[in-house]
Amino acid sequence: DGGITQSPKYLFRKEGxxxxxxxxxxxxxxxxxxxxxxPGQGLRLIYYSQIVNDFQKGDIAEGYSVSREKKESFPLxxxxxxxxxxxxxxxxxxxxxxxxQFFGPGTRLTVL
Amino acid sequence: GDSVTQxxxxxxLSEEAFLTINxxxxxxxxxxxxxxxxxxxxxxxxxxxxxxxDDKGSNKGFEATxxxxxxxxxxxxxxxxxxxxxxxxxxxxxxGRGAQKLVFGQGTRLTINP
Numbered sequence: 001d002g003g004i005t006q007s008p009k010y011l012f013r014k015e016g017x018x019x020x021x022x023x024x025x026x027x028x029x030x031x032x033x034x035x036x037x038x039p040g041q042g043l044r045l046i047y048y049s050q051i052v053n054d055f056q057k058g059d060i061a062e063g064y065s066v067s068r069e070k071k072e073s074f075p076l077x078x079x080x081x082x083x084x085x086x087x088x089x090x091x092x093x094x095x096x097x098x099x100x101q102f103f104g105p106g107t108r109l110t111v112l
Numbered sequence: 113g114d115s116v117t118q119x120x121x122x123x124x125l126s127e128e129a130f131l132t133i134n135x136x137x138x139x140x141x142x143x144x145x146x147x148x149x150x151x152x153x154x155x156x157x158x159x160x161x162x163x164x165x166d167d168k169g170s171n172k173g174f175e176a177t178x179x180x181x182x183x184x185x186x187x188x189x190x191x192x193x194x195x196x197x198x199x200x201x202x203x204x205x206x207x208g209r210g211a212q213k214l215v216f217g218q219g220t221r222l223t224i225n226p
Contacts, residue, residue: 004155033213092214101158103155104155105154
């Protein structure tokens with residue numbers, strides 16, 4: 001089945017640690033996105049990539065980093081510089097001709 | 113910049129009631145409009161979409177019509193079920209711009225009581 005997978009589902013981090021969230025898609029989509037969701041709020045764009053080896057900052061990129069070495073993969077690193085990282089993180093992808101984005105199941109990150 | 117405003121929740125209805133969730137948008141171009149649904153602990157699923165004025169998107173008994181004159185895309189369902197309880201997000205994307213980023217409303221939590 002084609003789709004987007006995110007791992008892990010739950011992640012716990014100590015303050016001062018970097019953590020990397022995985023996002024993989026087998027939909028052959030060129031564009032991929034990372035969003036952050038906080039309780040009772042909409043989604044905010046962290047980073048996006050329209051093509052391999054290229055990515056751009058979204059609205060809340062500070063404290064985050066990404067890479068796009070393969071078309072299928074778009075990992076997100078939450079660095080120690082992110083002051084309030086506890087949130088639900090969603091990855092999405094989009095095909096060339098479609099405006100709709102397809103979402104993964106999400107990773108819930110908690111800082112202890 | 114572009115923005116989406118949804119009616120505030122939470123919304124609580126009884127089973128078989130009529131549902132409307134209001135959504136209005138501000139955009140400089142000609143966006144496509146979407147409704148996504150999120151069940152507890154899960155990612156977002158596309159519920160329906162419309163790509164041009166007067167288009168009606170529909171799926172699973174839900175409908176929304178792209179109204180350019182009122183810049184609205186209200187979600188409706190004639191008879192809701194308990195299984196419709198979820199958070200609903202209205203969103204827009206301007207296909208004329210390269211990145212085609214989605215701009216989301218804040219979400220409306222819907223609870224259906226039996």
